[in-house]
Amino acid sequence: MPETDQSAEAHRAVKDRLLDAALMHVAFDGWTDATFTAAINDADVEPALARALCPRGALDLALAYHARGDALMLERLASADLSAMRFRDRIAAAVRYRLEASTDKEAVRRGTTLFALPQNAPDGARAIWGTCDAIWTALGDTSDDFNWYSKRATLSGVYSSTVLYWLGDDSEDHAATWEFLDRRIDNVMQIEKLKATVRDNPLLSKLMAGPMALASHIKPPQGGAHMPGRWTR
Structure with a gap:
């Protein structure tokens, strides 16, 4: 393994130790400087590092805790047989896999509070968008126009509302949350049916021809979801 790869792997291991140590304090102190200081001490990591x-x-x-949850979700998706599912x-x-990857509900609750602060809201929105992009990509999304954005934006709304419901859900095995999730996805599918109806209706399709042609020139980002999108002539 090249030296740079070894160094990166070592740094990831240290960050994982810090995160594991921090989770012991988040329930009491939140994602705060006090938690970070305690994690440094508990993990025996040099403060400068x-x-x-x-x-x-x-x-x-x-954010590392959120990324860890995304990685666990993707691992589970890769090993699951979803072929028989709609x-x-x-x-x-x-x-559901993403929420079940978050075994520490209090850490998520404290994170929701953290990312609700105005100065942290962009990071929170970026994290949710990244989760939804990971889901669509893992499920084989190949859209290469405005639909790339609309799919992720819609799922971001579904995911965010489901997380908030899940945080307050004390039903057995979070059964109420999964019912709530199904209802939200049904709402989204109704929107997709409406879009299909517009496409198949001769009159409506002509009326929407201009906006749809314009939207077709909007392309997803190149090089990753964190990059800006692009416009094609």
Whole structure:
């Protein structure tokens, strides 16, 4: 393994240790400087190294916790057999896998509070968008126009509302949350049916021809979902 890869792997291992240590304190102190300081001490990491890996302290650890959940979801999706499911059920399964990857509900609750702060809202929105992009990509989405954005934006709304419901759900095995999720996805499917109706209706399709032609020139980002989109002539 090249030296740079070894260094990156070592840094990831240190950050994982910091995150594991932080989770012992988040329920009491939230994603705060106090939690970050305690994690440094508990993980026996040099403060300078910890700050180099997490320049924004606990905020970066909260984002790392979210990324860990995404990775666990993708692992489960890769090993699951979803071939017999309807596509809407595959989406529901992916969202459920993502929530079930978050074994520490209090850490998620504290993270929701953290990302509700105005200065952290862009990071929170970016994290949710990344989760939904990971879901669509894992499920084989090949859209290459405005639909790339609309799919992720719609799923972001479904995912966000389901997380908030899940945080307050005390039903057995979160049964109420999964019912709520199914209802939200049904709402989305109604929108997709409406779009199909417009496309198939001769009069409506002509009326929407201009906007649809315009939207067809909007392309997804190249090089990853964190990059800006592009426009084609």
